[in-house]
Amino acid sequence: xxLQQFVEDKKEGQFxxxxxxxxxxxIGVFAVWAYASISAGELRGIPExxxxxxxxxxxxxxxxxxxxx
Numbered sequence: 001x002x003l004q005q006f007v008e009d010k011k012e013g014q015f016x017x018x019x020x021x022x023x024x025x026x027i028g029v030f031a032v033w034a035y036a037s038i039s040a041g042e043l044r045g046i047p048e049x050x051x052x053x054x055x056x057x058x059x060x061x062x063x064x065x066x067x068x069x
Contacts, residue, residue, distance in 0.1 A: 018064055022057040029054065 007020045029050055036044045 016061075018057070018061045022054075022061055025054055025057055 007015050007023060029046065033044060033046055
């Protein structure tokens with residue numbers, strides 16, 4: 001599986017900006033969380049505002065998908 005397939009819309013074969021935004025946010029949050037946890041030597045919490053943004057991005061993608069049908 002190619003990395004490009006993660007951001008493609010299977011129905012139309014075009015890139016999905018919402019999917020890309022969610023993927024970049026998720027990878028970025030994980031990277032920062034992992035760095036902070038390793039630096040502190042303990043698991044750090046993820047701020048509620050960051051979790052809210054991830055939830056909004058995921059929810060926006062779901063709503064967009066149903067809106068296209």
